[in-house]
Amino acid sequence: MKNWKRRESFLPVAVLLLLVSLIASACGSGANTNTAGGAEAANGSPSAAAGSSTSGADGKKEEKTEKTKVIWWHSMGGELGKAADQLVADFNASQDGIEVEAVYQGTYDESLNKMKASMDSKSGPSLIQVYEIGSRFMIDSGAITPVQDFIDQEGYDVSQLEENIASYYTFDGKQYSMPFNTSNPILYYNKDLFKAAGLDPDKAPATYGEVKQAAQTLAAKGTPASFAIYGWFMEQFFANQGAEYVNNGNGRSAPADASLVNGDAGIQTLEWWKEMVDSKAAINLGRKTDDTKKAFLAGQISMTLDSTASLRGIVDGAAGKFEVGTAFLPKPDGAEGGVVVGGASLWILNNKPEAEQKAAWEFIKFLAQPETQAKWHISTGYFPITKQAYDEQIVKENLDKYPQFQTAIDQLHASKPSQATQGAVMGVFPEARQIVEGAIEEVLGGSKPVKQALDAAAEAITGKISNYNKTVNVK
Known part of the structure; x- marks a missing residue:
């Protein structure tokens, strides 16, 4: 580096x-x-x-390799x-x-x-x-x-x-x-609920606006959307907008020394998420993806985000109950980027x-x-x-x-190569995820406005990065 x-x-x-x-x-x-x-x-x-050995047919010992x-x-x-x-x-x-x-x-x-x-x-x-x-x-x-x-x-x-x-x-x-x-993360949706709500089950929402509109329609029928409060999703939302998560080329052109989580990509994403929760188009089920997955398979929510590694389990779990639809991770209108592995x-x-x-x-x-x-x-x-x-x-x-x-x-192959989609790197990434999840909780719970929560998160992460960089003697 x-x-x-x-x-x-x-x-x-x-x-x-x-x-x-x-x-x-x-x-x-x-x-x-x-x-x-x-x-x-x-x-x-x-x-x-x-050095172990066995006896051959002639009684002589044969050395094992x-x-x-x-x-x-x-x-x-x-x-x-x-x-x-x-x-x-x-x-x-x-x-x-x-x-x-x-x-x-x-x-x-x-x-x-x-x-x-x-x-x-x-x-x-x-x-x-x-x-x-x-x-x-x-x-x-x-x-x-x-x-x-x-x-x-x-x-x-x-x-x-x-x-x-x-x-x-x-x-x-x-x-x-x-x-x-x-x-990668993808959008999972219940095709049967889409059809019952008058939505096209073969046309998944692709943008923040389309997801919000579909979620409002579905919530009116009693099945809102729900996304787990997971820092990985926020990282992916940044990359999907072509936005870097930390400075210095996402920590790849030089060691990162500042978090960018309070940038426009973060603010736009969390405002969209907050608006859906406030309007009851989405419900907050906490940090565990297992909880949103269970609610999705029970038909209690109509849309969720989860890893592609969960696809087989989700499809098998819904078998005989409803048809599972999948779509790319949503992003704002006009945004260009892709997902991070x-x-x-x-x-x-x-x-x-x-x-x-x-x-x-x-x-x-x-x-x-x-x-x-x-x-x-x-x-x-x-x-x-x-x-x-x-x-x-x-x-x-x-x-x-x-x-x-x-x-x-298709989503993996459609991701445009860039430092944003290549993924951020920092020595305190697990801790940074925790900090971001805490900020999302504060916003969705109404204790802090979006900008204030993300500013505090960025400051905390930057401090952790600074301490780490001193430990490994970054020049």
């Missing part, structure tokens, strides 16, 4: 502990951070013991964890030189904190899944080997990757991690032997293969990160079954 003092070794433990508190102190609303809940996934099989062990920490629980474990099993069965062990470490926040706690003892993983908003910290920590190093060493073809996905994890032309699970990527830790890092890279390449991405997409609903995955027959069949997913694909 320009004007950034890079480190090739770990930051002092005391500094890392301070960064832990900066990043994780305000991450209480885990239900809205694209983390995977559910039961802990089973760990992978242990590696073969070094020692496998390179890769420990992968991830945050995919429940059904997602089972899908991740299957990918690990497929990789381990595909060759005999590397053994990957998948270890579920809880939410993204919990996993990242465990990694930091393990760094001094080197007892941590070879590879870790980190949510997108942890990217700035991972780079600043000096704890990782950029995947660009491996890409360059073997001339790996990155053109096979979705550009709008890989670009999030690329800084100054260098790709630092490999995207793994990726999602959510989800997480895979980072290689640099305190492991070179052979172990290379083995982790081999696993990463396996995960990016079209057939692997196709299986992952079908099992989870996350986007394939590899374009050729859409040519796989199982993906084509899945699109036939869930045609609503075409909306997600």
Whole structure:
């Protein structure tokens, strides 16, 4: 990064502990951070013991070849964890030189904190899944080997990757991690309720004005809209207007040192949201997307916002009750921009032997293969990160079954590349989300006007960024 003092070794433990508190102190609303809940996934099989042997048919001992062990920490629980474990099993069965062990470490926040706690003892993983908003910290920590190093060493073809996905994890032309699970927010609506209210069920509202008008019509029939108070949605509303969320090119041309959440994009968005709540066209169900999802599936609300990763569950949950419609994330009239990828990527830790890092890279390449991405997409609903995955027959069949997913694909490809859609980066992003969510609550609850709430949020976030930048010696 320009004007950034890079480190090739770990930051002092005391500094890392301070960064832990900066990043994780305000991450209480885990239900809205694209983390995977559910039961802990089973760990992978242990590696073969070094120097072990077996007896052959002739009674002579045959030495086993020692496998390179890769420990992968991830945050995919429940059904997602089972899908991740299957990918690990497929990789381990595909060759005999590397053994990957998948270890579920809880939410993204919990996993990242465990990694930091393990760094001094080197007892941590070879590879870790980190949510997108942890990217700035991972780079600043000096704890990782950029995947660009491996890409360059073997001339790996990155053109096979979705550009709008890989670009999030690329800084100054260098790709630092490999995207793994990726999602966007889309508008979900109840086609049956639209039809009953006299609205065209095949023409979804696309702009703030159209959403407000449709919501008013639907509310008059007893089914208003509802959007969870989720900081990720505000970030997406900014990008969809081509607006940057922090200064200095969204923190990409130089380290960000100021929040722009109180800019025109934020004010216009929150005023629109507030007007809908005040007019009863929309109701406020709080911060949890699970709550709006349940209300939507129960037919209590007509429109909501949720991740593309929720699409399969929502469509299956509505089966036999109503038809689900999907549409692009709404934006003001005339706005040009697009969505930012959510989800997480895979980072290689640099305190492991070179052979172990290379083995982790081999696993990463396996995960990016079209057939692997196709299986992952079908099992989870996350986007394939590899374009050729859409040519796989199982993906084509899945699109036939869930045609609503075409909306997600089209929205991703329609997003115009810019620093706005590439996504903001800052070392205190999780905490910034919490601050923004608090501001939205104040506005919707009527305790503060829009401009005052966003000005206070911008000031608070800017202060957090300043403290972080001092910690990592930004010049």
